[in-house]
Amino acid sequence: MKPFNLSRSFDCVIVGGGHGGSQTAAALRQSGFTGSIALIGAEPEVPYDRPSLSKDYLAGKKSFDRMYLRPQDFWAAREVELLLGRHVSAVNPEARTVTTDRGECFTYGQLVWAAGGDPRKLTCPGKELTGVFYIRSKADCDALIDVLPDAQRIVIIGGGYIGLEAAAVFREIGKDVILVEALDRVLARVAGEPVSRFYENEHQAHGVDIRLNSSVASLDGTNGRVSSVVLVSGEAVAADIVVVGIGIIPSVGPLAAAGAEGANGIDVDAFCRTSLPDIYCIGDCARLQNGPGIRIESVQNATDQATTAAKAICGEFKAYDATPWFWSDQYDLKIQTVGLNCGFDSIVTRGDPATRSFSVIYLKNGAVLALDCINSPRDYVQGRKLVDNAARIDPAALADTSRQLKEIDLVMS
Ligand code: FAD
Numbered sequence: 001m002k003p004f005n006l007s008r009s010f011d012c013v014i015v016g017g018g019h020g021g022s023q024t025a026a027a028l029r030q031s032g033f034t035g036s037i038a039l040i041g042a043e044p045e046v047p048y049d050r051p052s053l054s055k056d057y058l059a060g061k062k063s064f065d066r067m068y069l070r071p072q073d074f075w076a077a078r079e080v081e082l083l084l085g086r087h088v089s090a091v092n093p094e095a096r097t098v099t100t101d102r103g104e105c106f107t108y109g110q111l112v113w114a115a116g117g118d119p120r121k122l123t124c125p126g127k128e129l130t131g132v133f134y135i136r137s138k139a140d141c142d143a144l145i146d147v148l149p150d151a152q153r154i155v156i157i158g159g160g161y162i163g164l165e166a167a168a169v170f171r172e173i174g175k176d177v178i179l180v181e182a183l184d185r186v187l188a189r190v191a192g193e194p195v196s197r198f199y200e201n202e203h204q205a206h207g208v209d210i211r212l213n214s215s216v217a218s219l220d221g222t223n224g225r226v227s228s229v230v231l232v233s234g235e236a237v238a239a240d241i242v243v244v245g246i247g248i249i250p251s252v253g254p255l256a257a258a259g260a261e262g263a264n265g266i267d268v269d270a271f272c273r274t275s276l277p278d279i280y281c282i283g284d285c286a287r288l289q290n291g292p293g294i295r296i297e298s299v300q301n302a303t304d305q306a307t308t309a310a311k312a313i314c315g316e317f318k319a320y321d322a323t324p325w326f327w328s329d330q331y332d333l334k335i336q337t338v339g340l341n342c343g344f345d346s347i348v349t350r351g352d353p354a355t356r357s358f359s360v361i362y363l364k365n366g367a368v369l370a371l372d373c374i375n376s377p378r379d380y381v382q383g384r385k386l387v388d389n390a391a392r393i394d395p396a397a398l399a400d401t402s403r404q405l406k407e408i409d410l411v412m413s
Contacts, residue, residue, distance in 0.1 A: 009107040010038040010081070012313065013098055015088045016114035016251075017041025018050060020283030020302035022069050024112045025080045027310035037080045038106060040098070042115075043137055044085040046072065051299060053141045054165040055329050059172060060145070064138065088115075091258040093276045098254075110313050113255050113266065113274070113281040114306065117248030117297070122157070126219025131226035131241045135162055136248070144243065151240035152176055155229045157216055159186030161328045163245035164199060168330040171206045178209040178237050180216060180229065192341065194360050195372050198353045199330070206331060211237075250285035250295065262287055265295040270319035272309040280309040288320060292342045298326045323388055324370075336380040339370030339387035348398045350379065359383065366392045382406040 012028060014021045017039050025039050041047070048067040056062035075082050086100040091111070099105050119134035121127065131151075133144040154170050156163045159181030170177045179186075185196035186203075200210055215232045219242065228236040250265040260266045261275040265287040272280045272288075283302035287295050304322040311318055326337040333356065344362035351358030359379040362370045367390040373380035382405035386393070397408050 006103060007105045007107075008038075009036075011035025011109040012037045012112065013106050013108035013110075014039045014112045014114060015098065016116055016283070017043060017045075017047050017082070017084060018114065018116050018283070018302070019047070019069070019299050020114035020116070020306045021112070022047035023303045023306035024114060024282065024310050025075075025078070026070065027307045028313060029078045029080070031311055031314040031316065033310070033314050035109065038083055039075075039080055040083045040086060040088055040100065040106070042085070042087040043139070045138055046070075046075065046082060046084070048138065050136075051327075053138065054135050054162050055169070057138075058135070058141055058145065058166065059169045088254055091254045091279070093258050093279060096278070109278065111279045112306075112309055112313075113252070113260075113279065113285065114283050114302070115251035115255075116284045116302075117250045119244070120247045120249050122216070122219070122244055122246070124216055124218045126221060126226065126230075129219050129221040129226040130224055131221075131239070132219065133241060133243045135166060135243065135245065144241075147241055148173070148175075153238050153240045154178075154243060155180060155237055155239040155241075156243045156245065157229070158245035158247075159183070159210070159212075160189065160245055160247065161187070163243070164203065164330055165328060166243050166245065167203055167208050168206070171203075171208060172331070176209075177207070178211065178239075179203065180211045180214045180231065180237070182213070182215045184213050186210065186212075190341075191337075191372055192344070192347045192360050192362060194347065194349050194353065195335070195374070198358075198374065201353075202331065202333065202356075248284065248297065252281070252285050255279070255281065270308075270321075271312040271317055272305050272320065273312065280312070282306050282309050290319065292340055294342065296324060296340070298324065300325045323384060325384075333375055334377075336373045336377065337370065338373075338380055338384045339368070341370040341372075344369050346395070348395045350399050351376065351401050361386075361398050363395070368393065368398075379405055 014024050047069040088098045089101050090099040119136045153176045156179045167177050187196045217232045218230045220228045228238050230236045266281040268286045270290040272282050274281050282305035284297045308320040328335050341362035346363045348361040357375040359373040359376045368386040371383040
């Protein structure tokens with residue numbers, strides 16, 4: 001048998017087979033890149049849609065074969081070599097190589113780091129008990145789905161989007177759900193108070209027991225299996241399983257060890273270039289320096305940064321300036337966000353949350369920064385222009401639902 005070649009060369013090596021990595025390969029070919037491309041991914045699956053994991057896939061409403069980001073024959077047709085099920089453990093920028101946990105060594109001409117993030121893990125006593133789950137990969141989700149039939153009482157730790165989406169799925173399949181959030185409202189890091197309160201009310205109306213201002217002290221177990229979550233208050237909340245959604249840690253260890261600058265992600269310029277020559281970083285693990293200086297965890301960000309990096313590799317330097325957007329599905333509610341609300345100093349609520357269709361508009365110094373649109377796709381579509389133009393509009397006009405946002409824009413700006 002021919003031995004596997006442990007040392008190979010590619011014109012472009014992409015690390016990470018998720019949203020950003022797969023789009024980089026596609027965009028390279030679209031931009032006319034004719035060199036060899038390797039897409040190295042730790043997960044064994046060909047690139048798939050991650051957001052579905054905590055939504056339709058967890059709910060059993062979508063099979064995995066409907067989650068592929070590209071048709072199965074896409075990669076071979078575009079001569080993208082998929083090297084899956086291997087983890088890049090080292091980067092050597094001088095030798096221009098990456099090494100995998102299988103002992104392979106690949107030389108690169110250009111390197112794109114698109115490794116996303118690992119779920120932030122609990123650090124409290126009991127964290128290692130069985131019955132504690134995270135949702136980041138298909139494997140994580142499958143492990144959780146396997147135990148669901150035997151689990152009735154589910155404690156979710158973390159009131160961010162993933163925790164809330166999982167809560168909605170669990171209620172829809174009849175589980176008892178307690179959601180524990182350390183802060184004084186859900187979605188506190190990403191949304192304004194009206195949005196948080198709306199989702200708290202919705203989840204409570206669907207039977208979720210939400211505990212705000214509740215930090216976890218420890219997990220207790222019997223025979224190595226979790227049986228309760230002990231809160232700092234001393235209360236022990238019974239749990240058959242625990243699902244943790246408390247954010248991610250950017251997966252940048254090998255790149256940071258190689259000397260790429262950045263804390264909490266890798267710093268990149270407007271073309272997604274790192275401080276190391278011919279190494280780009282995109283998606284959840286990249287911290288763009290021309291902008292709000294934060295990492296953005298969204299499909300839009302990963303996809304658009306991938307295109308920016310691919311174009312730069314092909315010699316077309318177009319600074320990343322995409323308008324951020326995001327969505328989340330819970331029950332029959334779709335929230336669509338456009339813009340980033342970082343630093344907002346006032347909020348306008350447009351429409352009545354009691355109707356379950358309304359928008360929250362974030363302003364800074366009177367200019368529109370972002371909108372959260374709940375079951376309100378028209379505001380989402382029309383609000384993008386207000387965000388792009390940093391429109392200054394009388395808050396009373398923004399709140400006036402008798403006029404569409406596009407009309408207000410025309411009249412007032
Ligand atoms: P990923 O898609 O995570 O891909 C990174 C890949 O790199 C992974 O496959 C990982 O295994 C691999 N990898 C890591 N380290 C290495 C290594 N050293 N070597 C090789 N491979 C490595 N965003 C939205 O906009 N809307 C949503 O509704 C939404 N819902 C979500 C629901 C869930 C459950 C999750 C987990 C995320 C959700 N997101 C959502 C966020 C969105 O999925 C991410 O922002 C997006 O996937 C980021 O793309 P990425 O390419 O940066 O990382």
